[in-house]
Amino acid sequence: MKLHFLLFLLCFAGTLSAQSTGRWITLFNGKNLDGWTAKISGYEAGDNFANTYRVENGVIKTAYDGYDDNFNNRFGLLFYEKPFSHYRLKLKYRFTGEQCKGVAEWAWRNSGVMIHSQSPQSMPRDQDFPISLEVQFLGGDGTNERPTGNLCTPGTHVVINGKLEEQHCITANAPTIPGDRWVRAEVLALGDSLIQHIIEGKVVISYSKPVIGGTVVSKYDPAAKKDGMPLTGGYIALQSESHPIEFKQIKLMILDENGRPVRTQKRK
Numbered sequence: 001m002k003l004h005f006l007l008f009l010l011c012f013a014g015t016l017s018a019q020s021t022g023r024w025i026t027l028f029n030g031k032n033l034d035g036w037t038a039k040i041s042g043y044e045a046g047d048n049f050a051n052t053y054r055v056e057n058g059v060i061k062t063a064y065d066g067y068d069d070n071f072n073n074r075f076g077l078l079f080y081e082k083p084f085s086h087y088r089l090k091l092k093y094r095f096t097g098e099q100c101k102g103v104a105e106w107a108w109r110n111s112g113v114m115i116h117s118q119s120p121q122s123m124p125r126d127q128d129f130p131i132s133l134e135v136q137f138l139g140g141d142g143t144n145e146r147p148t149g150n151l152c153t154p155g156t157h158v159v160i161n162g163k164l165e166e167q168h169c170i171t172a173n174a175p176t177i178p179g180d181r182w183v184r185a186e187v188l189a190l191g192d193s194l195i196q197h198i199i200e201g202k203v204v205i206s207y208s209k210p211v212i213g214g215t216v217v218s219k220y221d222p223a224a225k226k227d228g229m230p231l232t233g234g235y236i237a238l239q240s241e242s243h244p245i246e247f248k249q250i251k252l253m254i255l256d257e258n259g260r261p262v263r264t265q266k267r268k
Contacts, residue, residue: 022261024090027080027236028250030058039120040076040240041128046120052240053078059248062111062240064100071100075128076240079120085233086255089115089187094180095139097244109139111245112152115187115195116210116234118224126219131155132234133210135187135197136169137245140178147174149185149199151207155217155225158195159209168216172197174204182248190259191232 027035032055038048050066053076060078064071095109117132134152151158152169159165174197177183186198196206210231217225238247254262 022253022255023263024251024253026251028060028248030248031055033060033078035081036060037079037081037120038076039079039123039130039237040074042072042074042126044125045123049074049076052076053238059246060238060250061246062238062244064242064244067100069100070102071242072102073128075242077114077117077120077130077237078240079117079235079237083119083233083235084252084254085189085191086257086259087187087189088253088255089113089189089236089251090184091186091250092182092184092248093137093245094182095137095243095245096180099243103242107242109141109146109243110136111239111241111243112136113185113187114235114237114239115189116156116231117237119235120237122221122224124219124221127217127221128219129154129217130235130237131212131217131220131225132237133158133195133231134239135185137183137185138176139243140176142178144176146176147172147204148177148183149174149197149204151197151205153210153214153216155212155214155220156210156231157213158207158211160205160207165207166214168214170205170207172199172204174199174202188259189233190255191257192230194259 039045040049112134114132117130136150136152138146138148149172188196196203212229213227
């Protein structure tokens with residue numbers, strides 16, 4: 001027993017040492033939206049309607065002051081320019097202000113980050129959500145439990161505990177976080193072998209073998225939705241779902257197939 005425990009400690013220390021050799025890549029420079037592309041339902045990729053996504057005081061904000069008090073199902077995403085497969089992603093988010101009018105109740109303090117997503121260019125103008133996996137962020141209302149870090153699956157399915165899950169949203173074992181405070185969120189993605197959502201340093205849900213399939217995505221190009229195809233990687237996108245939210249400190253570490261950090265060159 002003592003030998004096994006010692007081996008575990010040595011392996012764990014080796015993992016920490018390997019992680020320390022990796023480098024975090026900054027995806028958001030804190031100054032502008034260089035490297036990011038907006039795709040809002042009803043508009044072509046690259047059209048940041050009403051300046052929905054903007055940079056203020058070093059954060060990416062979603063704002064709806066140009067929506068004439070009517071959201072009108074203009075669900076949006078802000079895509080990073082490159083796809084990834086094996087990585088650690090970390091960011092901070094917080095909900096602020098009041099929800100845009102004319103929106104379903106479920107969208108109150110509801111947003112998230114899409115991973116393993118199709119590209120914005122592959123989405124027709126009127127497609128509502130990308131075929132992807134959603135790390136869902138929810139804000140507490142002070143009365144009901146609203147765990148954050150859940151999994152939603154527009155146009156996809158996943159395997160949890162050996163079972164194919166076709167339910168659209170799966171609740172994570174996560175806290176309800178009320179108010180406007182910043183929340184630390186992370187994602188560990190190892191292709192299609194393992195994906196974990198992490199809130200405030202705690203793994204709140206794990207799954208594997210994501211594939212294209214199911215519904216909860218409409219007006220897509222059929223060529224992009226090949227049901228049964230494994231999702232081994234894709235794009236990362238920040239959501240705008242009608243409630244103002246801010247994102248900052250968005251960073252990514254590239255991993256190899258075994259989850260070990262890959263040395264990357266610094267950008268010039």
